[in-house]
Amino acid sequence: MQYLISVIDDGAGLATPTEEADIDAFNDRLQAEGYWLFAGGLGSPDPATVIDNRGDETVFTDGPFVESKEYLAGFWIIEAADLDVALKLAAEGSKACNRKVEVRPFL
């Protein structure tokens, strides 16, 4: 079962060197224990562009699709046996990156 662990930033900004070191250690653990599928960090949503190509014309909109104080600042995609395992890893991830995280199962 695959889960998306999203990192929610509410204004803390980029990770501090300590947070980065903790995230690296957590990533190493995920890889060593076979949970790791993918991960990435995202900057502030300011430079985002929204694209809508459902109609005749491609429309580009400057800025994120939703204006909010909280935004997605990074994510992990993990393979875990069940939600209990995913919740435990997410709790460790939250501690490592010093931010709230959200767990969602893939279909």
Place this chain on the structure above:
Amino acid sequence: MSVVDVREAITEVHHEEWARVVASLTRRFGDLDIAEEAASEAFATAVERWPADGLPPNPGAWLTTTANRKAIDRIRRENKRDDKQREARMLYDDDPPEPLHAIDDERLRLIFTCCHPALAMEARVALTLRMVGGLTVAEIARAFLVQETAMGQRITRAKAKIKAARIPYRVPSAEDLPARVSGVLAVLFLVFNEGYLATGSDTDPVRHDLTAEAIRLTRLIRALMPDDGEVAGLLALTLLIEARRTARISASGELVTIDQQDRGAWDAALIGEGHRLVRERLAAGVAPGRYQILAAINAVHTSARDVRDTDWSQIVALYDQLVRLDPSPIVALNGAIAVAELDGPEVALAAVDRLEDKLAGYHAYHATRADLLRRLGRSQESRAAYDKAIELAGNTAEIAALTGRRDQLG
């Protein structure tokens, strides 16, 4: 057997066997929906057939077999869908197959899954009453003053999350067990409290159906986890509160506080059982958790034949112990009520006033202040505090009692 007898017997079998049937079907078919529906159909068949055919020799086995057949029928009907999709819906369970006698563990699995911390509290309560307690959606909706469709959606959503997020169907590991048991007990205590002090203007002030169901489910968990101190503690606590049920509401419908209750109306059998459990936990010599301490406090109260015989120093000591474990302002408030009996209302009022920041929106804070101010002869302030308590209180009998006390002020 008369028709009435059979009906009563079916009710009893439903109480005894519902959770067992749902749990064993969930384990076999890996799907709460299938288990719930098949169990309902099996019981409906029993209601139809047993009055004419009589009770089968082993009603539980009959129900499980019938429910299994119903579930297989449903799965066959759905088999047109591809197998992969069906597999994706299966609840996950990586434990090795259980030996046959481990049937009780299946009910525990069911309880832990329904009370999973990733579900909202109200969803846990609804799901536990439906899947473990066997209450109908309509009954649960009525109990919590929610529209039946809304309650149905709440349960459906919870089951869908269990499936989609793969909440496991198993008893938690030993390291997680204390936290998870305490989550289960929180669900049962919430059900009990809603029955004990029901909210809403169009409901009975005491809902015996809910307190009885909470006690029944706590007894079930006690039978499944006989060595858990907090489970015993919650059972003792709820029994000792339930024992005072008939004395809690006056003939005119007012809530009667424990110091004013007719102690002869207390249920001696329930008190005896509660006291035995408290003694058992004391003898275990293990540091008690919050339910055990609350049970001990209630044991001290119910040991006094007359309110004047109450051992207040022991109660205050128990509250001190509880505050160290659970430093919540509500515990501090209840502790202050005991302090008033030991050290006088002035000392207690000072302690209560310190809680204003945290409890200004809680009716019991104002009701406690009002009573202490009344005892200190500060009528005007007392009246204002009663007004505030009445405004915030949700229980009809409590509002009646507070209004009565306010109106007696000189």
